[in-house]
Amino acid sequence: MPQLQLKKKTKKKKKQIIPGFGLSLGFSLSYLSLLVLIPLSTIFIYTSQLGWGGFFHQISQPIVIAAYRLSFTTALIASLINLVFGVLTAWVLVRYSFPGRKLIDGLLDLPFALPTSVAGITLATLYSTNGWVGRLLPFKVSYTQIGIIVALVLIGMPFVVRIVEPVLQNMDKENEEASAILGANRFQTLVHVVFPKIRPAAFSGFALAFSRALGEYGSVVFIAGNMPFKTEIAPLVIMQKLEGFDYDGATSVALVLLVASFLILFLINFSQWLVKRRYVN
Template sequence: MKVASFKQQRNIPGFNLTLGYTLTFLSLIVLIPLLGLFVYSTKLSFHEWEKLLISKQFLLALMLSLSTALISAGLNSFIGLLLAWVLVRYRFPGRKIMDICIDIPFALPTAVAGIALTAIYAQNGPIGYWFSFKIAYTPIGITLALLFVTLPFVVRTLQPVMADLPREQEEAASLLGASPRQIFMHIILPAILPAWLTGFTLAFARAIGEYGSVVFIAGNIPFKTEILPLLIVSKLDQYAYDAAAAIGITMLLIAFILLFLMNTLQRRLNRNINKNN
């Protein structure tokens, strides 16, 4: 009886058909294109791979991509936490408008965002004019563009989790004399930490592969403001498709390793939370 019940839970009506459609769609949209990228990159010999990956241009682009993506994801982790907290816990005039504005980077074409940021933060722009240092065409401008693009990933990941937090535990802790800081550190933070890490990971993964919003404000100066996606486009312009595929594979492996580590950590955190509950 238990075995039959287990099979009924697993083999719901239409399971084989829906699984087939899912695997077909996943293969056509994700797996086969990625496999093609791997196959195309094999046109490079081992010596050519080594020469590409240790070249100064690639290493500088890699360091710039990783550093700006890490900084933007880290900053947005705290900014997104504050925004999600304000939107969930407080009611004030203009709250719905603020909530809608969070999704603007999703709807706005990234190229339009890049043009707008460049026009505003250039040295002759309305905001960049007031700074004694350059923002556009520097790593600061790249980080600014990535902040704009990746902010919704953190906010929209944290917002539903914060909305579902039970207030009873916070009220009980407050009645027992816990300070707001203790309530946040011991009750709220452990509950939202898995979602917080997910938001950070999504923001980082998006930032490391972002192109449209960065291409204008970066200026694409070799060895200075050239990130990996810009390097890929420059290789394509030179008809070096195999080198562009190799750089794409490198970016894919970095993103995969990060997602794997973060998902592993998230599962452990969820397991610990379930044990404590």
């Protein structure tokens, strides 16, 4: 009898909800709805009034398609660069001690605090043909697609580093030592021991960097040159349509970027869920 009563008590404790859960949940949902869900839903509502024909007409214009192609291509290239060098940067900051490590670690958060327009003007000045860096390069950076990629790498790097860094800090080094004892070289240890553990975090950082790069405006518009069909990004097309009071075109272009970002985040999270489920089962 005492054991049965103890089991019942433990079950009741497991089912208990933390105090204030209802209030905190209601506040969180209200906050999320007012700042995220309701504003984003208005884009769907406004665009739905155009019908499929009007919506397709807005997003199939040649200048819009060229802007989409440029935005998606540069965002993908910049995110892949951030994925590789972000993981390497996080590895160096976690596994090695060297002079200036804390300074570099702090500077990585600068793109979060720095106004994007300031970053764009700085990059355009540095990489111009007469800039400190641009004059040393054998090719042109400012007002080209390369300049767009440079700006997107700058604003996307912290996402990968800050997500991978805690995973590396909590990773047990005994597995790596055991792999070396069993005869594996450094590359095999990296591929079969280290990378599987940081892969979910790395791809999450990649997805966040890609989504941020896809809608980035301030840091890109000054270094891009904004030439139609060459260096004109999709967010700039949205701004131009808004300035021309073309709200139908602006919301249509914005909806495509919104859906693309959502799909990228959903696919990454879904793939991580499948991987976790396979390892758990």
